Amino acid sequence: MKTNLIQSFINTQNFLPYHKKGREFDLDHELKNKTFMRPLKGNGYLIKSNIFDAPAIMVKSAVYDINALNHSVKGKANDHELGKMNDLGMKVGGLAIAGYLFTRRQTPMTKAMEFVGLGSFFASMALWPKIALQIPARLIHGFNVQQQYVDSMGRKKPFFQDPQFLPWDLYSDDEINKIGDRMGVPRNIENRRDFIQEKMKKIAIQNNTLWMLTAGFATPVMSALICNQLEKPLGSLLSANRNNANNHILNHFTKSVNNTNDIIKNVNNLLSINQNQPLTEKLLKQLSAEMTKGFDSPYVTDAVTQDLKGLLDTKTFVIDDNSIKTIIKGSRDALKNLVDDPDAIDKLVMNSEDLTHYFDYEKGYFLNSQTPAQINKIFREYQNLMLKRLEDYNKTAANPLSEETIMQIQDRLLFAPQKNNPIYKGLTQETYTVLDANNQKTIRFIAQALNDLRAELSAAEKYLMNQLGQAPETTIADYWNNTVKTFIECLNLSHKQMEAVRGDRLAVAELLRDSYDRIASDKKLYNQVVSKLVKQISKINKLIKQTDVNDNILTNDSKATKFDARIDAIFNKFAKTLKDIPYFENGNMECIIREFIGSGNSALSPENHNGSYKDVYKVMLKERLLGVKSSFYRILNALDLHRRIAVGDKKYITSLHDLPREVKEEAVELSKGLGINAHTADFFTKFFSKRHPKPNVQDTDEIQLKNGKTVYKYFNKQKHTKRIDIPQDASFFKQVMSLQYKESLLDETEQILKPYKELYGEFLKYRELVFHQIGNIHYIEKILHKVDLANNKDAGCSLNSKTIFETIGAATDEIVHNYCKQTYNTDKWLKMFGTTGAVLLGLTVFAQFFFGRMKTPKPIPQTPETNKDN
């Protein structure tokens, strides 16, 4: 037991024991000494709030903070109020960080996550002590270690903040005794309240220390975990919002157009600066650039420049500073190779000041309109001037120019043909069309048309990007992610399997092969998997309605979609405006119309204007849609193929009839492999596969099946079987592709697909398309394979890299490989920091069982009286 030094000191004094007298109250004495004057009773109280009080507390705190800020600015704040300013600063700083990073992020989700991150960090700071310390301590020890109180001045403070100053009087005896009972403190000890208070204080000190030691570990981890968990619901919310916004754009297009006047404003600025100035090439380019700002195409800008040139060309010229610069530069360049002495060049070629003086003050040509005839006259005058300067130079120079040099100078500079003559070039460089009121009107009219077009296209682009853009957060990206996730769920891959294959695409292909075979060998499982997959894949037609947007290839509907019709309407309106242009005298708007809509007189007609600006809008989304659909239809087709082979019914594998068993096995293997790992590039190069150059043609048996899985007799059994190509065997590839895409679908597959009419129709068309385009002899540039070209009715069908890319889609093993990598990374992170968080929480809670250990004082000996009382 610890010795109380003060007590031991008193004991050493040998004082006589002090006998406490009975209390005698003497009113006169009390009044005389004013001992009745005691401090006023405090107004402080313990805060006993629950979650429902949170809003009121938040409002109260906010009001307090505002007052504190006000007092601090005036320099009148107290310590408590100043302390609040630190919290305020932290929040302001946090908001500044989130705000800055918000502007750096590209997508709504990543932008929103910046603020979620900030919120979760502050939430973690507040939640960790509650979850890991306050609640466990309450359950273990029976009181709130994070108790707060309001002092007499109305300031909210943590009760156990300063262990040397604890306002115990705020706890009633009943409350303290109740806590003591919960702690198991015996009732019959001396100074029970003091003992309980000491115990509470000890526990609070220990808890506060533990808080300081654990918060640093816990807050970032907890914050990151909260963010991780919030991503999914936030994604769903943003996705729903985006879909609604997209529908609104398409169905209420006019309302969705944000009528900005950026182009008009900028063009007007430029016009006002250059009013009645010569319309030079440079100015024309500036105007075109401003008029086409946002179209993001140099071709469009060039087209506008071309049309404006035609519109404004009046075939008169002006000599200005630029002309003088060109004349001087051209002259000096011409003389450089002929005259060695730089001083001679300086003397022969006038500087810009002198030349300006010559054209302006001496001749009066500067900045005035000159016809071509006048320019010729000026050119001749200048030639004479130069000849005179040459003559004068030779008279005075120490080293005069030779006759030959003078002749060369005359040839190359003065009398050179007009198109190569630097002087003539300079004189005719700047056309003299001024930006008069009429020209300004025309330019403003075209600018207005382009401005309106830009505004409408911006709305269309927003729709296009949100639906099918190549970005992380679009309708199609969400659909892709969800479908891949469903597919992986169907494959039932474990975390361990994903970890094993994440670094090796070939291993993924093998894993997929096994999974497909496993699924195909079990009818029930096959039906479950395909049903689930079909249900998910079919969602594309709900998310992106075929009437709104379609690929026009797999979809049977030939009617223009809403989006296409809208794009046509936008561009037609623009073309019509330009056709009806007033003040239109010189040239026409052919270049602009051709660039935007297409060539020819039928520019107003929406059909067949490949390569125009308009087509980019239409084609882009069709290609995106087709590529995504092909990727998932390929999975369905591969599963159907595996199941058809597993069933073993001849009617589903007619392509293999009459083939030797060995070739059948090779064809089945290649077909299964192509369904999983065939890449677009494969169709450009080769199809090396494991084949026997001289198969056993005598054996024409069917492939043996065991429990729905193929049992090969030949494939991979021969030592010399390698991945090879047999050029003369042109039919093998066709048989392989027929087996995959031309055979009838399995009844089971059809039954699952039929309820999804749109999907079913598209899927059949997809199979037809793939076989037609790349399952035929045209797939590959190998002359020997084109043996039956003469008999092929589809000869001449075009096949290009884009078509192959869109019909093949993404290789399934690549999709799964990417998913495995990403999932592994996320899981690894979660495992690492989730475990850290869990262990930390466990240790923090566990440690609290050992807190507050104190030696309990001995109970007061029980006398017969007390026994009787009890």
Add this chain to the structure above:
Amino acid sequence: MILPVSSNLNQKTDFSAEKSDEKKQKYNHDTLLQNNFSTRFRIGMDKFTNAITLYPAKGLKGNRNANFYEFLTMGQVPYLIGSGMLMAVFNGARHFFSPDAQKAAAPLGKKMALGVIFYGLAKEFSKNLVTSPVHWITGVDTNLPYAKVNYELPDDIYDTDITSIEYHKVFESVEFPRWDLLYMDSSSGKPRNTYFDKVAKKLGLGTNLKDSDQEVKPRIKEIVVKTNLAQNLSSYLWAATGVALAFQKPWEEFFNVATLKFWKPKEFGKSLSIFAKSLERSLYNFYKGDGSKYSKYTGKAMIFTSLAASMLGVLNVMSSSLKPSKLDSGDIIEKERKYVVN
């Protein structure tokens, strides 16, 4: 029987139970310290070592002498661990990723880590942008430290170490500043109010004031409050600016060669030189923007907002609603009487 008092006095009872030769604390009474680098460093190290060793040990045992100062000092522990943890959260798992994923995740993770470092540095050093001008202009050093001698209860009979030194600031509390430490001791040979005279002069309240302390105390309180507000708000804005700076692309060049292996001078030197280049380019990028929609405004906005916060803070400190008393101190102070401070 009444025992002679002297016999008790001869025992020289000492409540500290400390034998005079057992321990010598550096200070035996509250002592004003000079605010220079050496003192700040010493105090910082003292607080840091205590925060990670002594105070947690005392706290976890529930020591009855644990106090608010120790709790506050331990506040730097979550800051430091939290910074490390934040870096780990963004970088820890990366090493298990595939090489391409590692490559993709590395720049962001490293920028986050650099952001954590810049946050701390910018927050700490930016405070000087407020406190230093205030000190120069007003003569009030709001960070003036003092050593406080704290008497504790002995843990047991053998506990002879019952004093501890705490490092506080004179103006830590605006309600209860340690004015007593600012008065000159008679042994110093300087006038008692030297400190207050100096502040009064700087504040333009005049010289040779008879009661300069009474005149400037309210003004000093106001300065302390306003300075604390300004340094709090501006330091977090500077910290945010530091994070934003760390997120600039040019840092990626530094990340490729960054090394802390100072024992390899060539590599370390290269790393430092690239750091300087990357810092310069990042500052330029941050200020000018990287071509994206808002970046040409955001960098400038952050820098100028932080700068404005510091400057406005100082300007606010300079302005005061408190006017010097019109009364002549001679009218209210009895010159012959001895006054006790506080």
